[in-house]
Amino acid sequence: MHISYPITIRKFQHHELFKNQLLDLINSQETYERIVHEGTDITKCDWPTNKDDFDRHWVTLIKQPLIDHLDVWAKDANFLGFIINQIWFQQYTKSSGHGWHTHPNCHYTNVYYLDLPKGCPKTQYIDPMDNKTVCEFDVEEGDIITFPNILLHRAPPNQSDDVKTIISWNLNVTFAQAIGEQNDY
Amino acid sequence: MDYEFYDWNNLIKEDSRLRLQADVARLISEGNYFTNSPKFQTNVNVFGLQTADWNNLKMSFIWSCFAFLNREVQIKNIQSWSYQTSLKHAEDRDILWHHHDHDPNTKTVSGVYYLHLPSDVEDTEKAGTELAPNGVEGEGKYYVPWQTGYWMIYPGKIWHRPGVLQSHDDRYIVAADLEF
Numbered sequence: 627m628h629i630s631y632p633i634t635i636r637k638f639q640h641h642e643l644f645k646n647q648l649l650d651l652i653n654s655q656e657t658y659e660r661i662v663h664e665g666t667d668i669t670k671c672d673w674p675t676n677k678d679d680f681d682r683h684w685v686t687l688i689k690q691p692l693i694d695h696l697d698v699w700a701k702d703a704n705f706l707g708f709i710i711n712q713i714w715f716q717q718y719t720k721s722s723g724h725g726w727h728t729h730p731n732c733h734y735t736n737v738y739y740l741d742l743p744k745g746c747p748k749t750q751y752i753d754p755m756d757n758k759t760v761c762e763f764d765v766e767e768g769d770i771i772t773f774p775n776i777l778l779h780r781a782p783p784n785q786s787d788d789v790k791t792i793i794s795w796n797l798n799v800t801f802a803q804a805i806g807e808q809n810d811y
Numbered sequence: 812m813d814y815e816f817y818d819w820n821n822l823i824k825e826d827s828r829l830r831l832q833a834d835v836a837r838l839i840s841e842g843n844y845f846t847n848s849p850k851f852q853t854n855v856n857v858f859g860l861q862t863a864d865w866n867n868l869k870m871s872f873i874w875s876c877f878a879f880l881n882r883e884v885q886i887k888n889i890q891s892w893s894y895q896t897s898l899k900h901a902e903d904r905d906i907l908w909h910h911h912d913h914d915p916n917t918k919t920v921s922g923v924y925y926l927h928l929p930s931d932v933e934d935t936e937k938a939g940t941e942l943a944p945n946g947v948e949g950e951g952k953y954y955v956p957w958q959t960g961y962w963m964i965y966p967g968k969i970w971h972r973p974g975v976l977q978s979h980d981d982r983y984i985v986a987a988d989l990e991f
Contacts, residue, residue: 631883632874704885728822730863733870755878757821774870776822801886
């Protein structure tokens with residue numbers, strides 16, 4: 627099962643070009659943490675250390691191509707613009723995963739499957755229309771999912787011996803008219 | 812059915828609803844309400860408040876509207892407000908009928924989020940919203956029951972009015988329009 631809106635899955639057109647460079651830069655970055663709490667064990671993640679730093683080497687490499695990708699998405703959805711608030715990577719070795727969560731301080735969040743070897747798990751989510759059906763995104767390596775912040779989702783434990791690497795970012799959109807102005811009664 | 816319910820209790824829980832309610836109470840206590848409409852309707856577009864709770868509520872409204880329409884639409888505008896009221900400020904209900912379809916250039920989907928109902932309200936069937944799908948003078952008016960934590964989504968062109976007040980404690984709803 628897959629909800630077709632307002633969830634967007636699109637291929638990142640520069641994936642093949644950037645994949646190995648991005649993995650090299652991510653794997654050579656010295657700042658990251660292992661994140662462990664109930665239901666979650668993320669092997670390497672630079673959210674705690676660098677999420678607001680847009681000058682990391684791997685971020686500078688991918689920033690403009692990602693903006694180009696998102697420009698198309700925003701245009702299709704009739705948003706005037708968007709701002710990426712935070713960007714980070716997550717790596718999962720065998721048995722690691724990320725428990726059910728949402729992203730409360732943004733409008734949309736994104737997952738780019740940078741390295742998704744065969745057998746590594748895809749992101750799951752709970753259908754918010756019935757609050758119980760567990761669904762799986764129909765994605766493959768190189769895809770970018772963009773979905774609303776309130777979608778409850780998780781990365782199931784990685785049962786593979788291979789490492790899964792994703793890049794994620796949060797963004798806020800600008801609606802056609804500014805929200806926050808006074809209403810006319 | 813003219814309306815649909817969307818249950819967001821799994822993601823917007825009681826602690827969040829209490830914070831939303833407190834924000835509305837603060838806005839009204841600071842005088843941020845319309846003086847030419849029944850007491851007390853905020854004159855602030857509450858979805859613009861910069862907290863995670865309001866952001867989540869806004870996104871849940873947008874998603875509910877897409878689900879109601881069975882498609883994702885290009886949003887032209889979103890407006891939102893909150894309404895705090897009780898028997899202390901009861902008005903003649905016959906003057907409360909209205910609709911939200913004011914712009915001929917857009918279509919409007921509207922929503923009511925049932926934020927807080929006082930515990931002494933006994934008839935929840937009449938505490939939500941009354942719809943008049945065939946107009947105020949037409950047949951077939953009915954009540955949408957109160958469902959805390961749900962968005963009730965309906966076409967903005969439908970005439971409606973708040974449910975029957977039954978308590979001297981405050982009832983809170985959030986209302987919103989999505990124009991496309």
